[in-house]
Amino acid sequence: MLKAEKIWLNGELVAWDEAKVHVAAHALHYGSSVFEGIRCYKTEAGPQVFCLDQHLRRLYESCKVYRISVPYPPDVLREAILATVKANGHRACYIRPIVFRGVGSFSLDPREDCPVEVAIITFQWGAYLGEEALERGVDVGVASWARMAPNTYPALAKVGGHYTNSQLVAMEAKDRGFTEGIALDVFGYVSEGSGENVFLVRDGIIYTPPLGASILGGVTRACVIRLARDLGYEVREQLIPREALYIADELFFTGTAAEITPIRSVDGIPIGAGRRGPITKRLQEEFFGIVTGKIPDRHGWLTPVG
Numbered sequence: 001m002l003k004a005e006k007i008w009l010n011g012e013l014v015a016w017d018e019a020k021v022h023v024a025a026h027a028l029h030y031g032s033s034v035f036e037g038i039r040c041y042k043t044e045a046g047p048q049v050f051c052l053d054q055h056l057r058r059l060y061e062s063c064k065v066y067r068i069s070v071p072y073p074p075d076v077l078r079e080a081i082l083a084t085v086k087a088n089g090h091r092a093c094y095i096r097p098i099v100f101r102g103v104g105s106f107s108l109d110p111r112e113d114c115p116v117e118v119a120i121i122t123f124q125w126g127a128y129l130g131e132e133a134l135e136r137g138v139d140v141g142v143a144s145w146a147r148m149a150p151n152t153y154p155a156l157a158k159v160g161g162h163y164t165n166s167q168l169v170a171m172e173a174k175d176r177g178f179t180e181g182i183a184l185d186v187f188g189y190v191s192e193g194s195g196e197n198v199f200l201v202r203d204g205i206i207y208t209p210p211l212g213a214s215i216l217g218g219v220t221r222a223c224v225i226r227l228a229r230d231l232g233y234e235v236r237e238q239l240i241p242r243e244a245l246y247i248a249d250e251l252f253f254t255g256t257a258a259e260i261t262p263i264r265s266v267d268g269i270p271i272g273a274g275r276r277g278p279i280t281k282r283l284q285e286e287f288f289g290i291v292t293g294k295i296p297d298r299h300g301w302l303t304p305v306g
């Protein structure tokens with residue numbers, strides 16, 4: 001990770017090495033943190049943050065689910081995010097805002113005693129699954145670990161604790177020689193990657209699991225659904241059985257970090273022709289065209305850093 005100069009911590013920009021947390025922090029013990037991953041892209045008009053308001057909305061919604069009262073209103077964090085990117089002089093970067101429960105007690109109802117702290121970290125992050133992955137695609141495996149069952153952990157909330165499951169999926173995939181894993185939900189339907197949503201193409205129709213399949217409601221997922229519909233494709237949010245992965249014409253991941261990454265094989269079985277498919281490529285062109293300012297931002301997804 002290429003560290004930046006400053007981190008925004010509880011209202012102030014401090015030096016990267018000074019942005020510290022105490023070992024008794026509640027979040028460290030119990031995963032009580034809510035975070036976002038946002039990308040800022042380099043454009044001719046300067047750096048622009050992609051889907052800032054959509055990410056902020058999810059941050060506050062995740063906090064709402066976990067009864068975390070954020071000590072700043074959304075417009076303050078919005079400005080703080082832009083100020084942090086600016087202060088670090090980034091042309092492009094990954095932005096990681098995190099709201100977490102600090103030191104106070106070890107109670108599992110930390111609302112009274114633990115202060116809520118907020119940090120905004122920015123750093124350089126290239127292609128998540130490798131530079132060549134965006135074109136060539138990645139090899140993935142179906143995970144032996146399932147995503148959380150409904151009514152156990154709220155999958156729609158982006159909470160630190162939930163990512164212990166993602167770590168099991170990601171580590172297992174690597175150990176089996178894959179770049180990434182796809183986890184099923186507890187009913188055996190396709191859910192998502194350790195840090196990405198999944199899309200499938202068959203006979204020209206695009207499918208993706210519904211919110212009820214224990215997925216995170218991806219911001220990139222929503223943008224890709226929008227772009228696909230703009231291009232005239234039919235998109236269906238519906239339950240996907242595991243074997244539909246193997247017989248798909250195209251598969252791809254979406255995510256802030258992963259952007260749109262083609263999947264070229266699952267469990268050693270080639271998908272379609274075993275390389276990036278035409279609809280995946282078409283969506284990438286549209287997505288990367290917009291985020292780099294080469295295609296007009298017709299949906300208002302970009303915010304200039306200023």
Ligand code: PPE
Nearest residue numbers: 037194195196197216218219220255256257
């Ligand atoms: N599912 C999961 C589990 C997930 O972590 C992400 C984002 C997505 C779907 C896609 O959501 P969105 O970014 O809103 O389109 N994963 C973030 C973190 C990955 C990581 O820390 O590693 C990300 O892409 O920023």
